[in-house]
Amino acid sequence: MVQWKAEERAAIQAVFAKLDYESVGRETLTRLLVVYPWTRRYFGGFGNLFNSEAIMANPKVAAHGIVVLQGLEMALKNMDDIKNTYASLSELHSEKLQVDPGNFQLLGDCLTVVIATRMRTEFTPDIQAAWQKFLAVVVSALRKQYN
C-alpha cells in the first residue's frame, strides 16, 4: 500500500486547490495532442485536431479536459485506496478504449508542465516530487486491469 507523508498530502492538496479544471484541462489535453500527436488516434470522434489552434479551440477537447481532471479528483479523494477506486476506470481504458498505457505517463507529464506554468515558483521541487508520486500511483492503478 502506498504510504503518504503529511507533507505529501498537503502538497497534492495545494496543487489541486489552484487547479482551474477548465483552463488546465483544456491546455493539458491540447499539449498531449500537439506534443505527442499519435495520441490523436484515441479521439477520432472529436473533429478538427489538425493543428494546435484547432485543438485549443475544439469544444470536445475542452469538455474532455474537465472529465480527465474530475477523474484525478477521485484519486485525490481516495488517496489511500487509489487502486480500487480506479478499478472500473482501468477496465474502461483497457477493454473499451484500448489505450496504450504508455500514454498515461505522457498525459501526466503534460499536466505537470501545465501546472508548472500556473504555479511557477510555487511549484517547488518538493511539491513536484509529491505531485509526481501521486501521478505515478494513478498511472499504476490505471494499468492494473490490463491483461
Add this chain to the structure above:
Amino acid sequence: MSLSDKDKAAVKALWAKISPKADDIGAEALGRMLTVYPQTKTYFAHWADLSPGSGPVKKHGKVIMGAVGDAVSKIDDLVGGLAALSELHAFKLRVDPANFKILTHNILVTLAVNFPADFTAEVHVAVDKFLAALSAALADKYRLTHHSGASRASANRGTSNDKAKVSDAINKISNNRKGFFFMF
C-alpha cells in the same frame, strides 16, 4: 524523429530568449531532477551537498546548460557535434541513458515555470524533439566494443589516463565555445 526547419527555428528562438538565464535554468532543472527522481543521486555521491541551490548543483547545472546551448549551435549535426560528450557519458560516466529522458522532463518543467508565455504547445513539442535528438546523440557511442575504456573498472575519479580522455573531451567542446567551461 527528425527535426524540421520549423522545430529548429523554434528551438533557436527560445534559446535566444532564455540563454541569459541558462545557468539558473540548468541549476533548477538539476535540482528538480535530484529531488523528484532520487535514484539519479547515485551518479553524484561524491558531492557534499545534493540539495537544490547548493554549490555543486549550481556549478554542474551551468555545465549542463552550457552543453545544451552548444548543442543548439550544432543542431544540424548533433551526432557529430556531441561525439566527445557521448564518449564521456558512455565510457567514463557510464550514465544509464534512460536518465536522459528524466533530465529532459525536468528541463521542460523548469522552462514552464520560468517562461510560461514563451513555452507554448508548439515550442514544447519542438524543444521535446530537440532534447530527444540530443539524448540520442549523447547515447550514440554507447555499446561500441572497440573502445578500451569500457573494460576499465575505474573509480569515478579515475586514473590519469581517464583524466586525459576527459580533458580531451572538454577541449573538443570548449574549442567551439567562447569563454569558460568547467567540469564537475
